[in-house]
Amino acid sequence: GIQVEQSPPDLILQEGANSTLRCNFSDSVNNLQWFHQNPWGQLINLFYIPSGTKQNGRLSATTVATERYSLLYISSSQTTDSGVYFCAVVTSTSGTYKYIFGTGTRLKVLA
Amino acid sequence: NAGVMQNPRHLVRRRGQEARLRCSPMKGHSHVYWYRQLPEEGLKFMVYLQKENIIDESGMPKERFSAEFPKEGPSILRIQQVVRGDSAAYFCASSPLTGNEQFFGPGTRLTVL
Numbered sequence: 001g002i003q004v005e006q007s008p009p010d011l012i013l014q015e016g017a018n019s020t021l022r023c024n025f026s027d028s029v030n031n032l033q034w035f036h037q038n039p040w041g042q043l044i045n046l047f048y049i050p051s052g053t054k055q056n057g058r059l060s061a062t063t064v065a066t067e068r069y070s071l072l073y074i075s076s077s078q079t080t081d082s083g084v085y086f087c088a089v090v091t092s093t094s095g096t097y098k099y100i101f102g103t104g105t106r107l108k109v110l111a
Numbered sequence: 112n113a114g115v116m117q118n119p120r121h122l123v124r125r126r127g128q129e130a131r132l133r134c135s136p137m138k139g140h141s142h143v144y145w146y147r148q149l150p151e152e153g154l155k156f157m158v159y160l161q162k163e164n165i166i167d168e169s170g171m172p173k174e175r176f177s178a179e180f181p182k183e184g185p186s187i188l189r190i191q192q193v194v195r196g197d198s199a200a201y202f203c204a205s206s207p208l209t210g211n212e213q214f215f216g217p218g219t220r221l222t223v224l
Binding site: 031033035041042043045048086088093096098099100101102103104 | 144146152153154155156159166167170200202204212213214215217218220
């Protein structure tokens, strides 16, 4: 099956720093989504981005589907950005769509 | 417009008991997905349901686990005779159509003593 790899696995930043998180996938996908899982375990939708670039405040994402990767940019990081960032790719098998999650990047932002 | 609702948020069971997890999708969504997250891991797909139908259960363990999404009421994930290895966070997601963006509930954290 399709493999989804995220890097780096762990990241520690000083507040105010910028960072780039990467998601590589091994096969063509129908779509891709980025999530933030906060320290309380809640999953928050960040971007639904099959291709191109989207921006939302300090966050932006770029997916290059032909090269099978996506990037999540966090600028001017804040302590509330701490948590785990997951990418999930959407694959289709016999008309059924399902998400395959990466293993996540654990981010800690220090004050 | 309420989001995906799950209850209970926390559930404690002793080995051998049954666990029932409930999920109410977002209004207007007829597709429900269940995922399991073990500690320090990503989410793993379990099952995909539409009203009264199981569409894909390829991620469900073959024994003790079942899921339903009746015509009326929430989707239910049922785990019979729980074991310690069932301890995990169980997330439900919904979408209006298959292949569309999925929205996740807050999860149910199951602890088996």
